[in-house]
Amino acid sequence: MSGNVKASSLRGILAGRNAHIWRLVLVMVGWMAFMALTKYEKFYTLINFQTMASQFPEFGLMALGVMLCMITGGIDLSPVGVANLTAILMAFLLKALVGPEGGLPGYAIPLVFLLGALTGCLLGALNGLLVSKVRIPPILATLGMSELLAGVAIVLTNGNAVSKLPVDYALTINSRIGGLIPVQLVIFSVMAMLIWFLLSRTTYGTKIYLLGTNARAAQYSGLNNGRLLVKTYMLSGACAALGGLIMLANYNSARANYGGVYVLQCVLIVVLGGVSPTGGRGRISGVVLAIFLLRMLETGINRFPQISSYYISLIWGGVLLLVMVLDYLTNRGTRPGHGKSKAPGASAA
């Protein structure tokens, strides 16, 4: 595709196969340069980057799940519901596992992660069944699921926070490996690598791109669309559940209404990351970049006492539109039509 453009020219880079990624990098570098010029000594510190790396995994994981669903042409609006319910259930489990001296047995944390991920898979599978078997449009199925899960979470907790958890759990997840790398970042990276592998190195990846591009064609090609959808929503549920387990550690408590803003934020991240809202197109690298970009924007803005937080939405929306406009400007000259011209699956990485 980029063969007819000189790869060395800026225009070529911005319009090539990696076009969207490069545009995100450009915006990010611009922002980082701006922060360097204005707040260098407050932004470029080790602790600041460590803080950001411990902040984004919780919603970053949810966004990865939403990305998978959007690639199939659907959407998942239930990640926060799944995350909170998982966190609440695991909080009860942690409280039950705590020893007489207030310590946790060694198997507790792996067990919590295993059961938490399973809970997420189960709830995700329900989403998948609603979408594939009952044929409810994904936006409604997952929205309904989100409300249902929030309701269950409120009933379980009477709307209160589940707190006074054993400190070991929060301390472990909040620690830094070698004093440098936050554990939350490691969890996020492992999951991101796994999803990257699934999308680009397995037939599952190729199949969901095909499913998202044209569900009917996928079906006639012999794909089992129903099973693919259930698998995808399960994976999304697992991502959300892991996000919930990180929230459980970051706030050392669980509550039905934590992270309410994350739902729309995840959808924005995924679209900004270059995933086509109609499905079939999108890459994990773009989404991961969008996650970084969002966190840097928000943290950067928090460095300016005189800028109200209202501007975060304003700038976030502005960046989304800016990237779209750049998309349009750079695509116009180099492509005859600027629709979905990429072959599905060809751009998985």
Added chain:
Amino acid sequence: MKRTLSLVLCALLLVSLLGTSLAEKKDWEIVVVPKDASNPWFVHMKTGVDEYAQKHGVNAYQKGTAEIDATLQAQLIADLIAQGVDAICVVPVNPESLEPVLKQAMDAGIVVIAHEGATLTNVHYDIEAFSNEQYGAFIMDNLAEAMGEEGLYTTMVAHVTNASHNEWADGGVAHQKAVYPKMTLLEAEPRVESEDNGDVAYNKAKELFKKYPDLKGIMGTSSYDAPGIARAIEELGLVGKVFTSGTGLPLANKAILESGIVKSLTLWDSALAGQAMVSLALKVLNGEEITAPVDLGVDGYMALTFKPGSDKVLEGQGWVVINKENVDSFGF
């Protein structure tokens, strides 16, 4: 070329959008983190903080999240810690979720002051506008004044299980017994529930006034009580014969205050609470010893005392009265 140019222009636009940074560090940097930035209650708090900063030449400012969200608030505080501010004053959305991040702040040597977060453990101090008992007494003073210090009254709470409302009501009744001997509590129904709902308060009040023709006053606690009771008073044509007072927000109750159905409502002032937090943070930063009574130099916070049994929770006398003269001065 055109396209490269437009890219550069877009980048410039982004940069100039934010303007340049003008903040310069004066001695201490004190940040007030409210529940959110757009709620009028906290907008009013911001005016108080800004005023204090200007008057005392302190680098204190308020920074809130765009929406009320416990997780966003924790992240904002984490950012402030990374930035190395000197003091964080916070009104927690949800105390439990802030404990880990406030612990990080304290570990980093940052002074942490809370308001309306009496259950927090990872703070230097928590400021409460008042003790529940004394606030109840203050509501009773307002009700007694309206009733001419005599007659039969009862109390209304959101739910009899609500701790603070019942402490206010208990405080009010105790104060009446000590100071207003001509007033008597309706023993048959000493405490009724409004369920935090204006309509329920209205119906309950109507029922009470019909059932007990001698009833001359109802002490409200929840912010729905007095306005609901006022509607009943107006509808039954009892204006000037029966009275109510209690917690209420100014603008929402402008009409009943100006028409004289209700003479006064009670509240605490978020602007003053914000100033009190900054003032206390300064004291702690300057290494002053905090011993009761603490004088923060802010109206209603001139003689804070520790809540019995606590060495962190400080209680002031920060109640304010709202009447038709000052109802417009709050902005919420």
